[in-house]
Amino acid sequence: METKTPTPELLRTNALVCARAERALFAPLGLALRAGEAVWLRGANGSGKTTLLRTLAGLGQPFAGSFHCPRPPRYLGHANGLKDELTVAENLRLAAALQGQPCGAAELKTALQALGLGGLARRPARQLSQGQRRRTALARLALPAPAALWLLDEPFDALDQEGLATLRGLLQDLLAAGSALLFTSHQELPGLATRDVQLEAAP
Numbered sequence: 577m578e579t580k581t582p583t584p585e586l587l588r589t590n591a592l593v594c595a596r597a598e599r600a601l602f603a604p605l606g607l608a609l610r611a612g613e614a615v616w617l618r619g620a621n622g623s624g625k626t627t628l629l630r631t632l633a634g635l636g637q638p639f640a641g642s643f644h645c646p647r648p649p650r651y652l653g654h655a656n657g658l659k660d661e662l663t664v665a666e667n668l669r670l671a672a673a674l675q676g677q678p679c680g681a682a683e684l685k686t687a688l689q690a691l692g693l694g695g696l697a698r699r700p701a702r703q704l705s706q707g708q709r710r711r712t713a714l715a716r717l718a719l720p721a722p723a724a725l726w727l728l729d730e731p732f733d734a735l736d737q738e739g740l741a742t743l744r745g746l747l748q749d750l751l752a753a754g755s756a757l758l759f760t761s762h763q764e765l766p767g768l769a770t771r772d773v774q775l776e777a778a779p
């Protein structure tokens with residue numbers, strides 16, 4: 577009889593609570609995410625979605641409870657995290673190096689082209705429009721890297737219809753290759769199958 581290998585779990589939270597200024601932001605959260613899954617993290621404004629993603633990325637400590645990621649997650653924050661003095665290509669090389677996955681010229685070209693940035697490779701980030709900055713940040717999704725949990729804060733912001741279609745393709749490729757996504761968004765991305773998880777107010 578054929579035995580199916582279980583899909584690896586990339587995140588498990590156990591009664592996890594995050595806080596700001598010693599105030600619990602949401603009720604204890606139990607969440608498990610497996611490879612190939614996309615979870616849309618929902619909650620009212622100020623409910624702690626960004627704080628949760630940052631905590632899972634290692635940029636803050638849980639207030640209560642715990643979580644486990646068997647592989648280091650990757651975080652793409654709302655603020656893009658670009659270095660203004662570096663060019664688009666340099667920003668991507670830096671991101672790849674920080675992910676422990678230096679990329680060669682061919683991989684860099686692929687990532688740039690995937691986001692329509694081929695003509696902007698040598699432009700300093702400070703000279704980019706908001707949409708171009710977002711696409712440069714999102715090009716990290718197209719860099720070579722092992723499958724992992726991606727933590728994405730408002731990834732669909734500042735993108736036109738073409739950008740959204742490109743991003744949908746990239747995300748679908750990542751899921752097919754065994755990554756998982758936990759993202760916040762104010763809008764749905766049609767064509768991306770997601771499971772919703774709601775942050776409930778702290779008791």
Ligand SMILES: Nc1ncnc2c1ncn2[C@@H]1O[C@H](COP(=O)(O)OP(=O)(O)OP(=O)(O)O)[C@@H](O)[C@H]1O
Pocket residue numbers: 596597601619620621622623624625626627628
């Ligand atoms: N640096 C900070 N210091 C203190 N409090 C903060 C800080 N950043 C955010 N907060 C507060 O923490 C709470 C949660 O903020 P967070 O950004 O995590 O929520 P969110 O669900 O992502 O909100 P939104 O949907 O509006 O982006 C809010 O009440 C916010 O005012």
